[in-house]
Amino acid sequence: MRISDPKLLGRLSELGIELRATTKLSELTSLGIGGTTDLLRIAKHESIPDLLKLLDANHIPHKFLGGGSNLLVDDGELPWVVQQLVPPEPDIVLEGNLAHVDAAADLGRTVTFCAKRDLGGMEGLIGVPGTVGGALRMNAGAYGMQIGTYVREVKLYRAAARKIETLRGHQISFEYRHTSFAPDDMMLAVILELPSKPYNEILKGIRICNEKRRSSQPLGQKSAGCIFKNPPGASAGRMIDELGLKGHSVGDARVSDRHANFFVNAGRASAKDMLALIADVCERVQKTYGLSLENEVVVWNA
Ligand SMILES: Cc1cc2nc3c(=O)[nH]c(=O)nc-3n(C[C@H](O)[C@H](O)[C@H](O)COP(=O)(O)OP(=O)(O)OC[C@H]3O[C@@H](n4cnc5c(N)ncnc54)[C@H](O)[C@@H]3O)c2cc1C
Numbered sequence: 001m002r003i004s005d006p007k008l009l010g011r012l013s014e015l016g017i018e019l020r021a022t023t024k025l026s027e028l029t030s031l032g033i034g035g036t037t038d039l040l041r042i043a044k045h046e047s048i049p050d051l052l053k054l055l056d057a058n059h060i061p062h063k064f065l066g067g068g069s070n071l072l073v074d075d076g077e078l079p080w081v082v083q084q085l086v087p088p089e090p091d092i093v094l095e096g097n098l099a100h101v102d103a104a105a106d107l108g109r110t111v112t113f114c115a116k117r118d119l120g121g122m123e124g125l126i127g128v129p130g131t132v133g134g135a136l137r138m139n140a141g142a143y144g145m146q147i148g149t150y151v152r153e154v155k156l157y158r159a160a161a162r163k164i165e166t167l168r169g170h171q172i173s174f175e176y177r178h179t180s181f182a183p184d185d186m187m188l189a190v191i192l193e194l195p196s197k198p199y200n201e202i203l204k205g206i207r208i209c210n211e212k213r214r215s216s217q218p219l220g221q222k223s224a225g226c227i228f229k230n231p232p233g234a235s236a237g238r239m240i241d242e243l244g245l246k247g248h249s250v251g252d253a254r255v256s257d258r259h260a261n262f263f264v265n266a267g268r269a270s271a272k273d274m275l276a277l278i279a280d281v282c283e284r285v286q287k288t289y290g291l292s293l294e295n296e297v298v299v300w301n302a
Contacts, residue, residue, distance in 0.1 A: 015047040032222040034073030043086045066134030074302035103133025103187040120197035123205035133187040139174045148174025153191040159184035218256040222265040228293040237261035250277040
């Protein structure tokens with residue numbers, strides 16, 4: 001979608017929004033898949049209510065992009081614009097055991113920044129790409145921990161109320177890859193309350209998690225992490241593996257040989273290829289195990 005109305009362009013500029021026209025989302029997603037649209041870069045949280053009012057008044061559909069590491073975006077010219085936060089400088093500020101983190105901050109850097117200042121707990125998140133906002137949205141976690149455990153407060157734009165609000169941790173429910181945020185809420189910043197731990201101890205945990213990832217995941221290939229959530233009491237990866245589907249492909253979309261719940265773009269896969277592979281694997285799992293797999297990857301259809 002293109003924004004070309006000069007009046008609208010003028011208003012965006014007044015709001016301090018940077019417009020990057022005709023952006024290829026394949027270059028902003030870890031799967032390397034996605035068509036083109038205009039990207040709106042937001043430097044100031046305060047401009048968001050006016051920006052959304054403006055987009056809605058002009059009937060411009062919009063989506064919100066974090067680090068693009070959990071997304072499967074459709075091919076071709078996309079019928080919505082994409083908004084993304086620009087991280088402020090600094091994007092992490094510590095106050096005792098509290099880390100004040102902007103939603104646009106890189107998650108891995110947040111983990112190491114806090115670790116170096118003897119604040120731990122988030123070792124399992126090392127190696128999870130993307131932003132802190134994206135991690136909050138879906139309660140990212142690994143190796144027995146999840147980000148929600150450490151959330152003291154979230155600043156967010158609530159589309160329903162059309163304003164920026166603050167929620168305390170106990171007002172939010174964080175479950176396995178699911179949160180109680182509304183689908184159109186935008187996470188803007190978070191206060192994480194982290195346990196004190198000596199850096200050496202945190203580093204040991206980080207190294208263990210890094211090694212686990214290196215030995216089981218196709219880290220050099222383009223993926224969005226796990227494609228499916230694990231159904232209660234079952235492992236999506238194990239079922240796909242047991243069906244002999246490692247290496248199974250549709251075009252260049254392929255079930256990883258290393259981890260059956262990682263689907264990789266092995267060349268020039270399209271969204272159509274990846275969606276066909278997802279549908280095929282789902283059908284086979286349903287037929288054999290009687291379980292419907294739910295996507296963990298977020299699909300943005302045109
Ligand atoms: C190699 C690899 C390993 C991974 N390992 C793990 C893992 O161990 N555990 C795990 O949980 N995930 C894992 N992931 C998935 C992914 O990294 C996480 O889900 C990550 O938290 C997504 O953040 P993002 O900023 O990239 O979000 P995006 O992919 O940009 O967006 C995902 C969804 O979140 C929404 N969103 C993003 N930012 C915001 C915001 N600020 N406010 C509101 N909504 C927002 C988007 O609109 C979209 O719906 C892995 C991915 C890869 C590629």
